Amino acid sequence: MSDILPANPAQRAARIEFHQLFNWFASAERDLPWRAGDVTPWQILVSEFMLQQTPVARVLPIWPDWVARWPTPSATAAASQADVLRAWGKLGYPRRAKRLHECATVIARDFADVVPDDVDVLQQLPGIGSYTARAVASFAYRQAVPVVDTNVRRVVARAVHGQPDPGAPSTKRDLADVEALLPNADQAPRFSAALMELGAIVCTARSPRCDGCPLRHSCSWRLAGSPPGTGPKRPAQRYAGTDRQVRGRLLDVLRDNAVAVTRADLDLAWPADAVQRERALTSLLGDGLVEQLADGRFALPGQDRNDSTASR
DNA sequence: TAGGCGTGGAG
């Protein structure tokens, strides 16, 4: 059927076997709750925030409770930052939670509580970059825009370009690559979802399951004999002992305490290195993820100061 | 544009 070929005949040279891909997706698609039919654009946006650099398995237990508690931008905006940061829990990169809250505030205030459907408008919102803007436009609003995440980049690198791994990210080139593959309007969102799914569960970074790949007969990388990659692009990002770990420890203390804590409480979270601890705390204050009260204690921003020593 | 930013599971 021509309707699932690339819209431009010249682009058909790009070797993605659409029928195979769609057929595979029809049976292999994971039953993820944010893909259900009654999910709103805002709730899809929430899932995209959570999925930024965080595996599906970790988002799965958080998202349903979150969207039940705060179903709309205005409901989210009405919550305190402290409540949002606690609900975010240990998903990681808590700045995302703060930006999600800011994003909700802007949408409630400036967009009548309706998530914008324009990629360029979306991308101006806090915490929304190229990928997230396009994911919302495509998955929530069914637009035929390219959606490029790390999975798509990897699948295209292999299936189309015959490379074991994607090159350095280049938004412009990556978008052009996927644009050239995109089927016509109706099929585009499902195509993007299928490509991402393929990258997530078959064409994986570490040990691709090529035997079960719907593109195995046309994949350029496969046809080239699956030459090995050259290792990670970005040098191993260590975690143990870094400021990020210290920030995580400090924030963990604050999440666990309903009342403001003292500096001594924070010292216990990272006793070994006072200099590093102070640096981490300063950066958290700078990021607006922690605030210091007039009495010197520390709390999550907007937290109730329901403590005996609080003057009021 | 390179590097900072959490966390934990898999190999």
Add this chain to the structure above:
DNA sequence: TCTCCAAGCCT
């Protein structure tokens, strides 16, 4: 144990 990596964004 240790390394890699997971639906990125921001400066």
